[in-house]
Amino acid sequence: MSNYIVDVAIIGAGPAGLAAAASARENGAKDVLILDRNGWLGGILPQCIHDGFGVEETGNSMTGPEYADKYIKLIEKKNIFVMAETMVLSFDKNRVINAVNKKGLHKIKAKSIVLAMGCREKTRWNIMIPGDRPSGIYTAGVAQAFINLYNIIPGKNVVILGSGDVGLIMARRLKFEGSNVHGVVEILPFASGLPRNVVQCLDDYDIPLFLNHTVVNIKGRERLESVTIAQVDEKMNILPKSKKEIRCDTLLLSLGLIPENELSKNIGIKLDEATGGPIVNQFFETNIFGIFACGNCLQVYDTVDVLSKGAKHAGKNAALKTKNKNKEINVKPGKNIRYIIPQKITNSGKINFTMRVLKPEQSVTLIAKINNDEIYKKKLRWVNPANIVEFDIEINDDLLKTGKDLEVSLDA
Amino acid sequence: MKNFQVAVIGGGIIGSTIAWELSRYKIKTVVFEKGSDVASEASKANSGVIHSGINSKPNSLKARFCVEGNQLFKQLSDQLGFSIRFTGKYVIAKNNEEIKELKKLKQVGKQNNVPNLEIQTEINEPNVNCEAALWVPTAGIVLPYQMTVALAENAAINNVKFLLETKVINIKKQNERFLIKTNRGEFKSNIIINSAGINCKKIVSMLEKPDFNIYPCRGEYLVLDKDHSNLITSMIYPVPQKELGVLGVHITPTIEGNILLGPSAEFINDPDDKITTKKTMEKLQIEAKELIPSLPDIGVINAYSGIRCKLAPRNQGGWADYRIEESKKTPGLINLLGIESPGLTAAPAIAKYVNKLVSKHFELKEKSNFKIKKQQKRFNELTKEEQSRLIKKDSSWGRIVCRCENITEKEIIEALSNPLGAKTLCAVKYRCRAGMGRCQGGFCTQHIVRIMEKNFKMDVKQIRLKSPDSYLFTSRNREVDI
Numbered sequence: 001m002s003n004y005i006v007d008v009a010i011i012g013a014g015p016a017g018l019a020a021a022a023s024a025r026e027n028g029a030k031d032v033l034i035l036d037r038n039g040w041l042g043g044i045l046p047q048c049i050h051d052g053f054g055v056e057e058t059g060n061s062m063t064g065p066e067y068a069d070k071y072i073k074l075i076e077k078k079n080i081f082v083m084a085e086t087m088v089l090s091f092d093k094n095r096v097i098n099a100v101n102k103k104g105l106h107k108i109k110a111k112s113i114v115l116a117m118g119c120r121e122k123t124r125w126n127i128m129i130p131g132d133r134p135s136g137i138y139t140a141g142v143a144q145a146f147i148n149l150y151n152i153i154p155g156k157n158v159v160i161l162g163s164g165d166v167g168l169i170m171a172r173r174l175k176f177e178g179s180n181v182h183g184v185v186e187i188l189p190f191a192s193g194l195p196r197n198v199v200q201c202l203d204d205y206d207i208p209l210f211l212n213h214t215v216v217n218i219k220g221r222e223r224l225e226s227v228t229i230a231q232v233d234e235k236m237n238i239l240p241k242s243k244k245e246i247r248c249d250t251l252l253l254s255l256g257l258i259p260e261n262e263l264s265k266n267i268g269i270k271l272d273e274a275t276g277g278p279i280v281n282q283f284f285e286t287n288i289f290g291i292f293a294c295g296n297c298l299q300v301y302d303t304v305d306v307l308s309k310g311a312k313h314a315g316k317n318a319a320l321k322t323k324n325k326n327k328e329i330n331v332k333p334g335k336n337i338r339y340i341i342p343q344k345i346t347n348s349g350k351i352n353f354t355m356r357v358l359k360p361e362q363s364v365t366l367i368a369k370i371n372n373d374e375i376y377k378k379k380l381r382w383v384n385p386a387n388i389v390e391f392d393i394e395i396n397d398d399l400l401k402t403g404k405d406l407e408v409s410l411d412a
Numbered sequence: 413m414k415n416f417q418v419a420v421i422g423g424g425i426i427g428s429t430i431a432w433e434l435s436r437y438k439i440k441t442v443v444f445e446k447g448s449d450v451a452s453e454a455s456k457a458n459s460g461v462i463h464s465g466i467n468s469k470p471n472s473l474k475a476r477f478c479v480e481g482n483q484l485f486k487q488l489s490d491q492l493g494f495s496i497r498f499t500g501k502y503v504i505a506k507n508n509e510e511i512k513e514l515k516k517l518k519q520v521g522k523q524n525n526v527p528n529l530e531i532q533t534e535i536n537e538p539n540v541n542c543e544a545a546l547w548v549p550t551a552g553i554v555l556p557y558q559m560t561v562a563l564a565e566n567a568a569i570n571n572v573k574f575l576l577e578t579k580v581i582n583i584k585k586q587n588e589r590f591l592i593k594t595n596r597g598e599f600k601s602n603i604i605i606n607s608a609g610i611n612c613k614k615i616v617s618m619l620e621k622p623d624f625n626i627y628p629c630r631g632e633y634l635v636l637d638k639d640h641s642n643l644i645t646s647m648i649y650p651v652p653q654k655e656l657g658v659l660g661v662h663i664t665p666t667i668e669g670n671i672l673l674g675p676s677a678e679f680i681n682d683p684d685d686k687i688t689t690k691k692t693m694e695k696l697q698i699e700a701k702e703l704i705p706s707l708p709d710i711g712v713i714n715a716y717s718g719i720r721c722k723l724a725p726r727n728q729g730g731w732a733d734y735r736i737e738e739s740k741k742t743p744g745l746i747n748l749l750g751i752e753s754p755g756l757t758a759a760p761a762i763a764k765y766v767n768k769l770v771s772k773h774f775e776l777k778e779k780s781n782f783k784i785k786k787q788q789k790r791f792n793e794l795t796k797e798e799q800s801r802l803i804k805k806d807s808s809w810g811r812i813v814c815r816c817e818n819i820t821e822k823e824i825i826e827a828l829s830n831p832l833g834a835k836t837l838c839a840v841k842y843r844c845r846a847g848m849g850r851c852q853g854g855f856c857t858q859h860i861v862r863i864m865e866k867n868f869k870m871d872v873k874q875i876r877l878k879s880p881d882s883y884l885f886t887s888r889n890r891e892v893d894i
Contacts, residue, residue, distance in 0.1 A: 102808070
């Protein structure tokens with residue numbers, strides 16, 4: 001067993017982990033260590049060979065591997081220690097990490113930990129699709145890995161369930177590779193991926209999008225032979241007469257992502273039911289002292305640009321370890337808000353908020369209130385569940401002293 | 413032409429246990445299995461329960477083999493290294509009517525010599541709602557696929573020939589021997605053991621007119637995330653549904669820390685129709701909630717179904733005893749008919765009984781070089797010292813491939829090196845558990861495929877999920893269709 005002591009240990013070398021590490025180093029942390037279970041850096045980015053990464057951050061549109069490369073070079077330049085192909089088995093409240101790799105078992109004591117474990121894809125069973133259990137059913141990300149990292153094609157006749165971004169991207173990707181993409185099926189009345197992806201991945205390639213539809217049956221005793229899709233009403237009830245069988249050998253599932261917090265839960269880090277990630281204060285610190293969270297294990301982001309910004313914030317705070325004042329107020333999602341981050345404010349200052357809405361709306365007003373006093377107001381042309389809404393509010397000590405909830409809502 | 417003394421048809425728990433029992437003796441045995449691995453039908457899709465014997469009619473073969481089998485599990489598990497746990501079970505009564513049923517069950521159990529039964533009003537399961545419960549301490553759990561694999565692999569290393577993906581097409585009797593035609597050539601054998609499960613009637617029909625019928629009865633299950641493993645410590649059963657000859661939807665902890673809900677019971681026509689249905693998935697959750705009101709609505713990580721091989725139809729109550737006998741019309745044909753629950757529990761006792769039937773034909777001489785290959789503990793069950801030692805010896809112990817269950821590269825390689833030659837993704841899953849966790853293979857599938865390609869030189873087009881035609885991939889990028 002090897003033992004190490006570091007200032008900041010970062011779990012996960014995806015875009016969040018890399019950005020957090022660079023930022024921790026820039027903000028004074030001497031020994032920064034990144035642990036990742038994969039043999040490569042960049043997490044999911046190397047398989048995201050489409051472009052659109054970094055537009056907001058740099059003004060340039062990069063592919064996933066290019067974007068990752070930018071940060072990997074930064075990590076190398078900053079002498080950040082990386083343990084790749086290393087699995088974190090556990091960590092505790094005293095910030096001692098147990099990890100394993102081909103060299104053996106490792107114990108790492110860190111002054112701060114940044115959680116950047118990313119997320120996993122929902123499976124068929126998260127929505128309990130009935131029928132046979134054949135091969136040919138892949139989550140979109142797994143199919144993407146096979147095609148882009150290993151040059152392996154999962155199937156020739158494809159139906160995609162769920163209009164998340166990975167599903168939309170994969171519709172186009174499979175079309176490029178000569179597969180027949182029969183359509184993208186979405187149970188909601190709107191696409192859950194970014195509008196630009198609907199245009200660039202489906203519309204431009206004449207791939208149909210079946211809104212208010214879902215897959216109600218899977219057929220095929222060995223390999224997938226067909227799926228049955230059907231329309232749903234406003235209450236999500238299946239309309240039996242609308243059932244239609246589509247012959248296909250592959251079903252891709254793009255049902256959404258679940259933040260990976262199994263290790264966090266084990267030590268009592270409190271999670272937000274709406275985000276699936278830890279409840280954090282404005283420093284992105286969890287309820288456990290010295291443990292910070294960022295990236296997709298905090299909330300599922302829609303662009304890497306906003307994700308990296310948040311991760312840098314977490315990395316910086318992991319290095320600085322600003323003392324929390326004893327006052328704290330909770331941030332509560334109000335009308336048409338699904339969740340808002342941070343969930344707690346402990347110190348005064350300019351706070352950057354990110355949030356998601358429940359349903360699309362046009363010309364709305366974002367209103368933040370404490371104790372029924374309006375403290376912030378902003379007009380928004382449109383909101384969409386697929387797009388994170390970002391804004392800053394100045395919170396002063398007087399507001400903190402009230403101890404009352406800060407409620408954010410959208411008014412028509 | 414290949415000649416054997418005993419041909420076992422079907423590599424389920426019954427066929428594999430029989431094969432293992434026979435492998436101690438100097439007998440040339442072959443097992444024909446149409447699936448790509450052993451335990452590929454009902455033997456993998458059941459509750460994984462070591463039954464006590466309280467549910468079988470006194471003096472039936474079911475009762476006899478269940479009680480005898482139950483007592484053999486401890487020794488078998490010690491010998492072969494598969495995991496078991498005697499968790500005990502509670503049969504729950506929710507009203508006075510059901511308490512009467514508990515008393516009847518206890519009576520049946522007593523007649524079947526099931527020890528230490530007790531009706532309790534206070535039970536050791538805080539999440540379970542009940543008026544009273546029958547405590548059955550001798551009931552336990554086992555991973556049915558792990559057990560079948562352990563038995564089959566041990567039979568294989570003792571020279572029982574396992575032929576996977578080998579379907580028996582026809583059998584003829586020729587000069588006191590059986591001529592067995594399969595999709596992989598013809599074989600001869602002196603004895604046939606028909607342990608084909610749901611297909612037992614098809615095998616009999618190849619040789620004689622069957623005097624029985626098979627009534628397939630589907631049972632669906634839901635698997636819950638390990639997050640909920642602390643809901644129960646023992647098995648929770650309702651009072652059995654008499655009219656169907658089944659035990660009802662129960663809640664079963666598994667060795668690995670998941671919880672199973674099920675099974676349902678639905679008589680169907682097509683014995684291969686192993687679907688799961690929306691209706692039943694919902695029903696299972698509702699019925700399970702009657703036993704544990706705090707059961708979560710979310711947290712299902714998988715669903716599956718298995719087909720019971722019943723000899724009695726629904727309108728006759730669904731209950732019939734096992735038939736384990738040598739055919740009078742066709743000497744040498746040993747039939748195992750209607751082996752449904754508690755078949756897994758009964759298997760070790762049934763195998764010993766079948767041995768006796770075989771010994772009427774051959775003298776069973778013990779081998780001097782009988783070997784045992786014990787199932788190894790998983791990496792994540794070892795102490796830190798043991799883990800360190802293994803990694804030093806072979807660094808592939810240090811690479812975690814399946815992150816939900818912490819399964820290492822070495823364990824995947826060992827699973828793929830199995831003596832049966834099973835090489836599907838499910839063969840890996842049922843041996844080392846990679847892919848069985850909450851992400852259902854989302855993270856590890858790509859790495860397992862790489863190991864198959866790199867270490868085992870498998871072509872990606874030959875990689876399959878679970879059965880001969882369940883291929884995973886169609887081609888390489890920009891490659892012409894296969």
